[in-house]
Amino acid sequence: MAEGHIRIREYVDGHLPGKAQQAAEKHLVSCDRCRRAVERLQQRRASQDGGGPLRILSRFTEGLMRGELNLLAPLFGNIRLKDKKAAKVDAEALPLRVLRPRVVGGVRKLYFFLGRFGLVLLMTIAVLLLPTPEGLSAAGHRALAGFVFTAGVLALEPVSLPIAALMVPVALVALGVATTPEAFATFSRPVVFLILASLFLAEALHKHGLTRRLALATIVASGGGTGAVLLGIMGIAAIFSMWVGNTATTAMLIPVALTISRQIDDRDNARELLALLALGIAYSASLGGMGTILGASANAVASGFLSQVMDWSFLDWMKYGIPAFAVIFPITWFLLLKLMPVAVTRIDVEPAREQVRKMGRMSRTEIEILAMLAVTASLWVGGPFLEQLLHLPDSLLSAALVAVMAVCYLAIREIIDWEDLKGISWGIFLIIGAGLSLGETLARTGVTDWLALLIRPLVEGMPLALSLVLLILISALMTNLMNNTTIAAVFVPVLIAMAQSTPDFNAVTLVLPVTLATTFGYSLPSASGRMALLASTGMVDRGAMMRYGLIMTIVSSLVLAGLFYLMILAGFL
Amino acid sequence: MRILVIGAGRTGAKVLRQLQKNSDIELIVADPREELYAVEEGVIEKVDIRETLTPLTLDKVIEESRPDLVLLAMATEDMGLGRAPGIDVLADALREEIAALSLVPVIEVVRDRR
Numbered sequence: 001m002a003e004g005h006i007r008i009r010e011y012v013d014g015h016l017p018g019k020a021q022q023a024a025e026k027h028l029v030s031c032d033r034c035r036r037a038v039e040r041l042q043q044r045r046a047s048q049d050g051g052g053p054l055r056i057l058s059r060f061t062e063g064l065m066r067g068e069l070n071l072l073a074p075l076f077g078n079i080r081l082k083d084k085k086a087a088k089v090d091a092e093a094l095p096l097r098v099l100r101p102r103v104v105g106g107v108r109k110l111y112f113f114l115g116r117f118g119l120v121l122l123m124t125i126a127v128l129l130l131p132t133p134e135g136l137s138a139a140g141h142r143a144l145a146g147f148v149f150t151a152g153v154l155a156l157e158p159v160s161l162p163i164a165a166l167m168v169p170v171a172l173v174a175l176g177v178a179t180t181p182e183a184f185a186t187f188s189r190p191v192v193f194l195i196l197a198s199l200f201l202a203e204a205l206h207k208h209g210l211t212r213r214l215a216l217a218t219i220v221a222s223g224g225g226t227g228a229v230l231l232g233i234m235g236i237a238a239i240f241s242m243w244v245g246n247t248a249t250t251a252m253l254i255p256v257a258l259t260i261s262r263q264i265d266d267r268d269n270a271r272e273l274l275a276l277l278a279l280g281i282a283y284s285a286s287l288g289g290m291g292t293i294l295g296a297s298a299n300a301v302a303s304g305f306l307s308q309v310m311d312w313s314f315l316d317w318m319k320y321g322i323p324a325f326a327v328i329f330p331i332t333w334f335l336l337l338k339l340m341p342v343a344v345t346r347i348d349v350e351p352a353r354e355q356v357r358k359m360g361r362m363s364r365t366e367i368e369i370l371a372m373l374a375v376t377a378s379l380w381v382g383g384p385f386l387e388q389l390l391h392l393p394d395s396l397l398s399a400a401l402v403a404v405m406a407v408c409y410l411a412i413r414e415i416i417d418w419e420d421l422k423g424i425s426w427g428i429f430l431i432i433g434a435g436l437s438l439g440e441t442l443a444r445t446g447v448t449d450w451l452a453l454l455i456r457p458l459v460e461g462m463p464l465a466l467s468l469v470l471l472i473l474i475s476a477l478m479t480n481l482m483n484n485t486t487i488a489a490v491f492v493p494v495l496i497a498m499a500q501s502t503p504d505f506n507a508v509t510l511v512l513p514v515t516l517a518t519t520f521g522y523s524l525p526s527a528s529g530r531m532a533l534l535a536s537t538g539m540v541d542r543g544a545m546m547r548y549g550l551i552m553t554i555v556s557s558l559v560l561a562g563l564f565y566l567m568i569l570a571g572f573l
Numbered sequence: 574m575r576i577l578v579i580g581a582g583r584t585g586a587k588v589l590r591q592l593q594k595n596s597d598i599e600l601i602v603a604d605p606r607e608e609l610y611a612v613e614e615g616v617i618e619k620v621d622i623r624e625t626l627t628p629l630t631l632d633k634v635i636e637e638s639r640p641d642l643v644l645l646a647m648a649t650e651d652m653g654l655g656r657a658p659g660i661d662v663l664a665d666a667l668r669e670e671i672a673a674l675s676l677v678p679v680i681e682v683v684r685d686r687r
Contacts, residue, residue, distance in 0.1 A: 098627060206665070212669070212670070212673075245659075248659055248662050250659060251666060252662060252663075252666045254663055254666070254667075255666045255667045255670035256670070258627055258628040258629055258667075258670065259670060259674060261629065262628045262629045262631070262632075262674075270629070274629075355673060359673075425661075425662075529659050530659075532659075536660060537663070
């Protein structure tokens with residue numbers, strides 16, 4: 001028993017020894033908290049025992065999200081209803097268990113690939129067989145099929161995402177809507193290198209333990225109140241995510257959340273706290289990504305398109321991204337605490353303090369990395385001004401080049417080496433390149449203009465606030481099902497085309513809110529790398545992920561719409 | 574000397590083969606998976622502890638095995654956590670967290686390249 005409370009799971013499962021069981025029953029008479037927890041778990045267990053159609057549907061959805069089933073599974077009667085053995089083992093284990101392996105291999109793996117890829121091909125062929133929509137050229141019709149292929153292959157992931165992205169130029173060339181040089185041209189855009197360099201910088205932080213040190217120091221500084229600890233770890237996740245990869249930041253901070261949760265003796269309380277911290281990290285890493293161009297690949301794609309139609313710099317993005325982050329971040333923290341109340345109100349920060357003490361004083365290398373990051377961030381913001389002031393060669397201090405120079409500096413100082421850089425998720429380079437390639441093909445073949453005509457009723461003749469709410473909600477809900485880079489790749493050119501033909505709007509008014517809304521993919525593992533990571537580790541119950549995620553998505557979308565509405569009214573846009 | 578080897582996949586099997594050369598070393602193997610390369614290859618008969626090593630389970634695993642040294646020999650792809658992006662960064666960070674928390678010496682014998 002911990003802090004006088006009973007071990008809920010052991011009690012419900014009848015695993016407490018005789019005397020402890022009796023003592024627990026006595027305790028339950030006087031302890032409301034434990035009684036509620038017992039009732040909750042008993043209800044959960046009872047609902048799991050059922051096998052009605054809703055339960056089967058829920059398990060099928062869960063299987064899809066885990067990647068254990070594909071959409072064709074019901075045709076073959078392959079819905080695995082319950083892993084009874086795993087459930088039994090879970091009940092017997094004493095500590096809280098997460099990161100439990102699931103291995104899919106051999107014939108099953110091939111079956112999943114064929115099932116998913118077959119479905120993507122089927123959808124693509126179906127679009128090709130449909131009559132050409134009115135107002136769309138034959139090439140546009142084929143490009144639309146290319147869009148369906150891209151959306152399918154990136155959403156269903158028959159292979160890992162970077163390889164799926166590589167299939168996009170192949171499909172575009174095969175459909176006759178791009179030549180090979182056209183399909184690959186976008187893979188070398190400066191923005192791709194900006195994102196890559198930010199991953200290199202993340203590797204430097206990770207290699208030298210800076211993320212962990214700062215996270216632990218923040219927890220110590222928070223004083224131990226659950227809300228303050230959550231705010232601290234969310235703040236660190238958000239700040240890092242603005243400048244380095246947000247999924248990498250989440251991955252680096254999850255072990256810290258595990259370390260905090262391990263101090264809680266009661267497994268149910270520990271699980272509650274872990275779920276709260278893990279969701280907090282994932283949400284705030286996404287939100288931090290709103291702040292800068294390199295915060296998310298969708299931002300990079302949107303910036304890539306915006307810079308082709310207007311002067312668009314790193315600072316321009318921050319002018320809108322930072323206020324959006326500053327408003328939505330505290331609301332998210334507050335909502336999380338309200339939606340997921342935890343029994344633990346105080347966490348002992350002594351173990352975290354001990355870890356910080358063990359790490360010793362910050363090394364010169366760590367200080368150098370922090371200083372270099374500060375200089376890099378300053379140049380990202382003020383580079384264009386310095387360029388003019390010092391009469392430097394054009395674009396010498398562009399965001400991408402500054403990032404690459406920072407990486408070179410780290411390598412020259414031997415803070416990172418090529419071996420470290422080999423280890424980063426290079427796949428992002430392919431994903432952004434593919435997104436841009438698709439977007440450009442859609443624009444070239446007239447699909448964006450055609451889609452703009454379809455979407456125009458959403459913004460024309462409708463109150464501005466309502467238009468914003470609709471566009472943002474559509475983007476935010478779609479991002480749960482579709483890769484956010486794909487959404488940006490498809491919709492940004494459409495929105496730019498629409499803005500150019502609608503006097504009430506400019507490109508920024510439409511592109512920024514819709515792109516920023518792709519941050520709010522909180523409900524499904526397919527929404528983002530962060531949510532996929534949480535789903536894989538099993539730290540957050542799928543139902544909870546969906547439930548809280550949907551609430552967060554809707555609230556954040558409405559707040560974002562309100563913020564942009566006010567900015568438009570105030571003349572900022 | 575008691576050595577706890579985490580992972581009975583390909584890397585774990587390699588480590589175990591080397592350690593088995595010294596009969597004074599008492600080996601304990603932990604791996605949560607059902608199908609294990611080291612068992613299939615006959616390097617070991619079975620694993621002693623079926624548990625995923627995380628900061629949450631660390632104390633229990635150490636208490637059960639009472640090792641003098643822990644060798645982390647499970648490659649990220651062997652962790653069977655799927656293809657989520659960032660899972661390799663998580664695995665790296667997790668290994669480092671375990672090494673930092675453990676009171677027993679922990680050595681990584683695998684560091685994955687993504």
